[in-house]
Amino acid sequence: MENINNNIVIPTQTLSNRECQMLRNSAIKIMSELKIKGICNIKFVLNPKSFEYAVTEVNYGTGSLSELTSKATGYPVIETVNRIELGYYLDEIEGACLEPVLNNIYKFPCNISV
Numbered sequence: 001m002e003n004i005n006n007n008i009v010i011p012t013q014t015l016s017n018r019e020c021q022m023l024r025n026s027a028i029k030i031m032s033e034l035k036i037k038g039i040c041n042i043k044f045v046l047n048p049k050s051f052e053y054a055v056t057e058v059n060y061g062t063g064s065l066s067e068l069t070s071k072a073t074g075y076p077v078i079e080t081v082n083r084i085e086l087g088y089y090l091d092e093i094e095g096a097c098l099e100p101v102l103n104n105i106y107k108f109p110c111n112i113s114v
Helices: 017-035 064-075 077-087
Strands: 002-004 009-010 038-046 052-061 106-109
Touching: 017 038, 017 052, 064 077
Parallel strands: none
Antiparallel strands: 002 009, 009 106, 038 052
């Protein structure tokens, strides 16, 4: 998922596979270090020339982004998170260890209220 100019685009359009995997692995390490069990939204900034990146925001819990992700990918994000928070492990939740494969592009304009 990628946020471009306040629009959420699924799947990423401008990141290479190397960049996606680097940020994904970093997100997993961050969640592990913070002992986050469940869902977490981590926002990064990335310099594509140097592969340097920084974390700009870490949000724990579900929200509208989780719902959009579920709709766009068909992956039951909120249901999976609820089971994790009840004490289930990923290998005990059917389909939870699979990453969704996307063949379509979904674009959700963000609601910005002033």
